[in-house]
Every structure is written in C-alpha cells, then in structure tokens.
Amino acid sequence: MTVDSADRRLRRARRVTLLSLATNVWTTVLLPVVGLAREPDPVRVALGAAALLGFAVAQIAVLHAAVTPWLPVPARRRRHVALAVAALLSVPLLGPVAAGSWPTWAWLGASLVGMAPLLFRPAVAAVAAAGVLAASAAVTGSTGGSMPRALLVTGVVGTGIAALAWVQVWFWDLLVEARQGQAAQARLAAAEERLRFARDVHDLLGHDLTVIALKAELAERLAPVDAARAAGEAAEARRLAGAALTRVRAAVHGYRAVDLAEQAAAVGEVLRSSGVRTTVVPPAGEVPAPVAADLAAVLREAGTNVLRHSRAGWCRIEITREDGAVTLTVRNDGVRDDDGPDRLSGGLRGLADRLAPAGGRVRADAADGVFSLVATVPVSQ
Incomplete structure (x- = not known):
C-alpha cells in the first residue's frame, strides 16, 4: 500500500x-x-x-x-x-x-x-x-x-x-x-478508457483487415492463372488498407483532441485536492483545436508551478475569447518575496517558443503577493 x-x-x-x-x-x-x-x-x-x-x-x-x-x-x-x-x-x-x-x-x-x-x-x-x-x-x-x-x-x-x-x-x-x-477510481477510469479505445480500434480494423486478408489470398491464388484479375484484387486490398489507415488516424486524432475547458477543470480538481481553493472560469464558446492544444500546455505548466513553486491558498483560472484572441490567465497568492518571472524564466521561454509560431505570447508578473501568468493566442475570425 x-x-x-x-x-x-x-x-x-x-x-x-x-x-x-x-x-x-x-x-x-x-x-x-x-x-x-x-x-x-x-x-x-x-x-x-x-x-x-x-x-x-x-x-x-x-x-x-x-x-x-x-x-x-x-x-x-x-x-x-x-x-x-x-x-x-x-x-x-x-x-x-x-x-x-x-x-x-x-x-x-x-x-x-x-x-x-x-x-x-x-x-x-x-x-x-x-x-x-x-x-x-x-x-x-x-x-x-x-x-x-x-x-x-x-x-x-x-x-x-x-x-x-x-x-x-x-x-x-x-x-x-x-x-x-x-487512486483506484483513477486507475479504473484509465483502464476503462484503454478498453474503450481498444474496442473502437477493433471495430474500425476488424472488418477491413478480414476483407484485406481475403483479397490478398484471392490475388495469390489468381496470380498463376489470371494476372490481370489478381492485380485488380491486390489494388483493391491496397485501397482498403489505405482507407482503414485513414479511419484509424481520424480516430486517434479524435482521442488526442484537446478540450480546453475539460483541461482547466482537471487542473482545478488537482489544485483543490492539494488544498488550494481554485476557481475555474471556462471559455464561453468553442476554442479551435490548435489554440486549445497550445493553451493546454501553458495551463499544465502553470498548474505545476502553483503546486511546486508556491504556497498558494487560492488560484483563479480564467479563459476568455475576445478581439480575435483567446487569453488564459492563471493567478494565485502563493508568490514569495523572492518570486517573480525570472524564477520561472526557463519555463516561460519554452512556453513562449511554443506559442510563437501561432503568433501567441506569454507574460508573467508578481505584485502584492499575487503571481499572474497570462497567455494569449490569436484566432482567425
């Protein structure tokens, strides 16, 4: 135990x-x-x-x-x-x-x-x-x-x-x-998710792979007696394999897609379980997937910093979309006298480098015992 x-x-x-x-x-x-x-x-x-x-x-x-x-x-x-x-x-x-x-x-x-x-x-x-x-x-x-x-x-x-x-x-x-x-509930949820993913992949590939195997076997048998028909069966098997690969990639992409509101809620639960009073204000509407993925990385880094580098009693996570940009703001009262942006400069530089290709930016400041991390990523109208 x-x-x-x-x-x-x-x-x-x-x-x-x-x-x-x-x-x-x-x-x-x-x-x-x-x-x-x-x-x-x-x-x-x-x-x-x-x-x-x-x-x-x-x-x-x-x-x-x-x-x-x-x-x-x-x-x-x-x-x-x-x-x-x-x-x-x-x-x-x-x-x-x-x-x-x-x-x-x-x-x-x-x-x-x-x-x-x-x-x-x-x-x-x-x-x-x-x-x-x-x-x-x-x-x-x-x-x-x-x-x-x-x-x-x-x-x-x-x-x-x-x-x-x-x-x-x-x-x-x-x-x-x-x-x-x-902990057992979390492990069970992860196991159920893996089983669900395994079932989905099986459902996607099971029929296609069976047909592909039959087509390949038929092409092998026809090759000595009817080369043209064997070539056709082989081409059909190749087409089915390509279609199956496309469906699997689409399914995996769906699993990898980031829901920024869910990510914020999950980080909030982690902080609350560690004794930090946390308020989460989710975005009002949909956040484009690329932007959500970039801001989710910033959110995870911010949550880790609250747990690892501060003595926070409260934390506020807010996501807003206005003026053609999505802004993530994470504020907490765990800043110490020697805290400030320089202490987290390595992590901030990494986040800034991640957001730079999308035109995003990150800034941090500490004032009156409150540390603020603000990340902004533009979105197309």
Missing part, C-alpha cells in the same frame, strides 16, 4: 494524527517523572530514568508505525517487540521508584493500556489491558503503595487514553482508505 507523497493534505493529516496520539499518550509517560523527583535513592533514579527513556523511545516508534500503513510488516513487528521489552524491563527498574508515595509504574501501565488498541485487535487488546492491570496491582502490592489509586490510574485513565487513541487511528485509517479509493 502506498500513499501519494504529493498529497499534501494527507501528509498534514498524518502529522496532526501523530501529534494528537503523542499528546494523548505522553501525559502518562511524563507523570512517572514525578516519582523520579520524589525518589531519594540516586541509583533507583538513574535506573528508573533509563527505563522510562527506553520506554518513551519504543513508544514513539510504535506511534509512528500506527500512522504509517506502508511500513513493512517486519519493521512494524520489531517496534512492537521493542515496546514489549521496554515495558518488561520497566517493571523491576521503574516499579520501586518512589514506592508508597507515588504510583510511578501505574502511570506507565496506563500508557500501555492506552496503546493496546494500536497493537492488537479488540479482543486481544482487552486481554493485554487486563494483564497490564494485573502487573500494576502486583507492582503496587510489592512496593506497599495504594492499591485503589494504582488500579484507578492504570485502569480508568488507561481506558480513556485507549478510547481516544482508537478514535484517532480510526479516523486516520478512513483518510487513507479514502485516498486509496480515489
């Missing part, structure tokens, strides 16, 4: 989910520090701090894995094992810290209970939480602490953390599934 690295919204959602999980869980990891501060024995403080640090590092790795669905299974398992080892070592190292005065390990146990939904299925997570609760009771009983307080911290606080963690990861999984659904 992969997540498109260009999907900035999903990356931001992932970071927010990870931060939310960490904030939710780390509260119970920080509270054992109170026990370290109350412990008079420096050796126990050192051992407890080492155990707590190891547990925190392993916990960070597991939280990261929870929002990284493309992480390989072996790597995920290694992180889970590391957390289990850190948790086991924390019992003898952190359990005796501030014995009787602060439920040090009970808070760590609450963190483990809160992590259970991220590690196991619901039934197994419930069993694991019961085991952690039993361990908290055992540590508290052996160190002379308050049993009700320890069980309240580990059980009740841990359950609350577990519920919040499960909801957060559930929302994240929904986002990933939605993104995968969009």
